[in-house]
Amino acid sequence: MRKVTELARNPGRKAASAPPVGNWPRPDEPERFVASREEYLAMYRDMVLIRRFEERAGQLYGMGQIGGFCHLYIGQEAVVVGMQGELKRGDSIITGYRDHGHMLACGIDAKAVMAELTGRAAGISAGKGGSMHMFSVEHGFFGGHGIVGAQVPLGAGLGFAHKYKGDGHIAVTYFGDGAANQGQVYESFNMAELWKLPVIFVIENNQYAMGTSVNRASAEDQLYRRGESFRVPGIQVDGMDVLAVRGAAKTAVEWVRGGNGPVLLEMKTYRYRGHSMSDPAKYRSREEVQAMREKSDPIEGLKKEIIEGGHADEAALKAIDREVRDIVAESADFALEAPEPAASELYTDVLLGTY
Numbered sequence: 001m002r003k004v005t006e007l008a009r010n011p012g013r014k015a016a017s018a019p020p021v022g023n024w025p026r027p028d029e030p031e032r033f034v035a036s037r038e039e040y041l042a043m044y045r046d047m048v049l050i051r052r053f054e055e056r057a058g059q060l061y062g063m064g065q066i067g068g069f070c071h072l073y074i075g076q077e078a079v080v081v082g083m084q085g086e087l088k089r090g091d092s093i094i095t096g097y098r099d100h101g102h103m104l105a106c107g108i109d110a111k112a113v114m115a116e117l118t119g120r121a122a123g124i125s126a127g128k129g130g131s132m133h134m135f136s137v138e139h140g141f142f143g144g145h146g147i148v149g150a151q152v153p154l155g156a157g158l159g160f161a162h163k164y165k166g167d168g169h170i171a172v173t174y175f176g177d178g179a180a181n182q183g184q185v186y187e188s189f190n191m192a193e194l195w196k197l198p199v200i201f202v203i204e205n206n207q208y209a210m211g212t213s214v215n216r217a218s219a220e221d222q223l224y225r226r227g228e229s230f231r232v233p234g235i236q237v238d239g240m241d242v243l244a245v246r247g248a249a250k251t252a253v254e255w256v257r258g259g260n261g262p263v264l265l266e267m268k269t270y271r272y273r274g275h276s277m278s279d280p281a282k283y284r285s286r287e288e289v290q291a292m293r294e295k296s297d298p299i300e301g302l303k304k305e306i307i308e309g310g311h312a313d314e315a316a317l318k319a320i321d322r323e324v325r326d327i328v329a330e331s332a333d334f335a336l337e338a339p340e341p342a343a344s345e346l347y348t349d350v351l352l353g354t355y
Helices: 037-062 079-082 100-105 110-117 151-165 185-192 242-257 286-296 298-308 314-337
Strands: 092-093 171-176 199-205 234-238 263-268
Touching: 037 079, 037 100, 037 110, 037 242, 037 286, 037 298, 037 314, 079 100, 079 171, 079 199, 079 298, 092 151, 100 110, 110 234, 110 314, 151 171, 151 185, 185 199, 199 242, 234 242, 242 263, 242 298, 298 314
Parallel strands: 092 171, 171 199, 199 263, 234 263
Antiparallel strands: none
């Protein structure tokens, strides 16, 4: 077992220590990432970009400019920013329906993501995917998937493709604590370990699967243990600390790229908003959410560390904030002004079958 910070009930509480379940090989204990000034500022910028983008997306949804479902990533920014920092071009990424932040972290233009949300032809999926089904092979991003847990076997398939081709790349498969209870997840663990596939399974444990606490929905709520019966080693990580995430990502990437098979990372994180825009989130108290914001916010935590460490001053960070706000404002303007897909595009990119 890994000695890591637990956030399930009390931010900052240490997880208990226990012997590993089995004696099979497992990665070394991850160390918190030591960042350079440039890395500090890049991670800060990326997290702020996701936060401001999602806030603006929420506003546009409230104005009726975004239709369908919309799941915001506010509060979870450290997970994807820390993970993506250790990947290289050619690696594959796949996730569920809370995917806007993953798209941005993959380097996809904010205009293309926002235009997809508003259903415009200039969107990354030509306006046909919307919030939950974005896709970009060019950036190694294979979705956005609306079915709970469906991306996990697909992620194992991406890992199989990398191993089959011998290209040295890996697949990172993100899913939530709710999806962790789906049967296909364990079939994927079994095949990935049996065939030593280069896959990192990332559970973004934001504490609530829709409206149900992980402690009520899971008999084993220490989700990093879920792969042990398949000999998939697990590591629990403070997902509100981008440097802890980056350090765990480094360890996991080295393990998987080294041909050792899959690894499971449980990121203990938290979403500030409801499950989706239609969720009033009455299953938790304002005090709980406020406590997480005050004690564990990933952006404020990194900001404090940057300033206290002398890596940048308040003025430099404010300049980044202004730059990000301009990017988000431009992306929203672009998304509202761009044309919708032509009617002639209704059946393109759509697989039609006969019954």
